[in-house]
Amino acid sequence: MFDFKYRFQWRQVINNLPAMLDGAWITFYTALLSMVIGIVIALTLLSMRRSNNVALRSVAIGWVSVARNTPALLQIYFLYFGLGAFGATISSWAALLAGITFNNAGYLTENFRGGLRAVPETQTRAARSLGMTSFQAYTRVVIPQLLRIVFYPITNQMIWALLMTSLGVVVGLNNDLMGATKALTDLSYRTFEYFAVAAIIYYVLAKLTFGVARLAGWKLFSY
Amino acid sequence: MFSTDLTSNDLIFLVQGAWVTIELTALAMLIGTVFGTLFGFVRASFPTASIPLAFVLDVFRSVPLLIQFVLLNSAKSIVGLKISPFTVGYVVLGVYAAALCTEIVRGGVLAVPKSLRLAARSLGLTSLQDTLHITLPIAARVAFPGWLNLMLAVMKDSALVTWIGIIELLRTAQQINTRINEPLFVFFIAGLFYYVVSWAVSQLGNQAERRLQND
Numbered sequence: 001m002f003d004f005k006y007r008f009q010w011r012q013v014i015n016n017l018p019a020m021l022d023g024a025w026i027t028f029y030t031a032l033l034s035m036v037i038g039i040v041i042a043l044t045l046l047s048m049r050r051s052n053n054v055a056l057r058s059v060a061i062g063w064v065s066v067a068r069n070t071p072a073l074l075q076i077y078f079l080y081f082g083l084g085a086f087g088a089t090i091s092s093w094a095a096l097l098a099g100i101t102f103n104n105a106g107y108l109t110e111n112f113r114g115g116l117r118a119v120p121e122t123q124t125r126a127a128r129s130l131g132m133t134s135f136q137a138y139t140r141v142v143i144p145q146l147l148r149i150v151f152y153p154i155t156n157q158m159i160w161a162l163l164m165t166s167l168g169v170v171v172g173l174n175n176d177l178m179g180a181t182k183a184l185t186d187l188s189y190r191t192f193e194y195f196a197v198a199a200i201i202y203y204v205l206a207k208l209t210f211g212v213a214r215l216a217g218w219k220l221f222s223y
Numbered sequence: 224m225f226s227t228d229l230t231s232n233d234l235i236f237l238v239q240g241a242w243v244t245i246e247l248t249a250l251a252m253l254i255g256t257v258f259g260t261l262f263g264f265v266r267a268s269f270p271t272a273s274i275p276l277a278f279v280l281d282v283f284r285s286v287p288l289l290i291q292f293v294l295l296n297s298a299k300s301i302v303g304l305k306i307s308p309f310t311v312g313y314v315v316l317g318v319y320a321a322a323l324c325t326e327i328v329r330g331g332v333l334a335v336p337k338s339l340r341l342a343a344r345s346l347g348l349t350s351l352q353d354t355l356h357i358t359l360p361i362a363a364r365v366a367f368p369g370w371l372n373l374m375l376a377v378m379k380d381s382a383l384v385t386w387i388g389i390i391e392l393l394r395t396a397q398q399i400n401t402r403i404n405e406p407l408f409v410f411f412i413a414g415l416f417y418y419v420v421s422w423a424v425s426q427l428g429n430q431a432e433r434r435l436q437n438d
Contacts, residue, residue, distance in 0.1 A: 006301040069375075069421035070414045071382035074393055078414065081406035159285070166287035170386065178289065191297040199286045199294060206285040 013193045016184050023180030024201050031161040034097055038104030045109045067106020073167050075099045080171040096168035100161055115150040155213040159206045233399050240395030241416050247313050248378040254317025259324020267332035280322040288383050291315045296387045312384040320377050331366030364435050371428040375421050
């Protein structure tokens with residue numbers, strides 16, 4: 001039934017492993033960076049959503065719904081090719097980072113909005129009556145409690161961001177894990193071997209991130 | 224003949240691409256729902272015995288979809304299997320959907336109170352009857368919103384099949400953009416399609432959810 005004449009060649013994958021691991025590091029920090037910026041934007045969008053200003057509220061609602069209702073790849077395309085139309089050409093990496101951050105911010109805002117229900121309104125009022133400004137109450141009372149509640153959704157989002165960085169290759173990124181692997185397969189045509197190893201690295205990376213986050217969560221929130 | 228405007232042919236091309244996206248989503252969701260429901264029940268009924276299954280399904284959720292497409296696509300060439308990239312596309316998406324659907328169904332099944340199942344059994348229903356007539360309808364109600372979200376996620380992720388050479392909505396948009404060089408305009412049209420479908424489905428979902436929760 002099958003015509004199996006393929007010989008697997010793993011040796012050269014092993015030889016090129018350092019290049020792939022360098023790529024894995026870029027993948028990891030791109031994801032981390034997009035999460036950090038994404039969380040900051042999400043917190044801003046969250047407060048914009050709750051503001052009385054219609055313009056601010058619409059921007060926040062629009063951001064969230066576009067980020068959640070269109071493919072991440074389209075968002076990256078839009079930034080990579082679209083900004084060029086304004087004469088602002090950005091690198092593949094910048095387009096990838098901006099795309100994932102845009103996407104992350106949208107999803108995180110929804111997560112945070114859910115988490116905010118668990119922070120009683122009385123907390124804000126208590127903080128305000130203690131003489132804090134509304135900004136202080138938000139940043140020092142609400143957000144610390146919110147982050148505790150949404151820690152696990154954030155972890156999930158981080159893993160998702162990690163996997164999503166693989167989309168950079170579609171707009172020509174060649175030094176993250178996916179891009180480096182693609183570059184190596186282009187030289188050798190050993191597609192299966194290289195991508196199988198890349199898949200394992202992504203898996204390990206995702207599980208390590210998950211483990212570290214669990215450990216950090218346990219350390220931070222066991223009081 | 225050599226047009227640099229958006230012609231009616233381009234629009235037809237985009238609609239064809241959109242249709243491929245819909246086909247991919249439908250086929251993937253069919254595979255995902257059948258296997259997801261099966262595995263979800265197994266996961267909920269035998270939590271310890273099915274840990275290997277959970278591990279395997281977790282792998283599909285922890286490896287980028289793009290790599291899964293590439294791997295199956297090259298694996299089928301290696302073993303000399305003559306299937307089209309389109310088949311590879313919906314099979315990979317289907318397995319991915321199954322992995323996610325399993326968790327959704329499992330959550331739904333676990334949300335059915337144990338006492339209800341015991342009551343069904345003590346009324347003389349067999350285990351199969353209890354599963355089909357008592358647990359499944361209640362679990363479906365709990366799992367439905369998650370399932371709709373999954374469908375939207377699969378539709379958006381189907382954009383990635385462009386990488387193995389399937390001409391779907393995003394790819395058609397990109398090809399048109401290559402010719403007319405109006406990225407904002409072309410990608411806006413493609414984005415609008417995804418957006419409208421997602422929005423409409425989630426509105427329907429909200430409505431259905433409200434109705435299901437009322438009775």
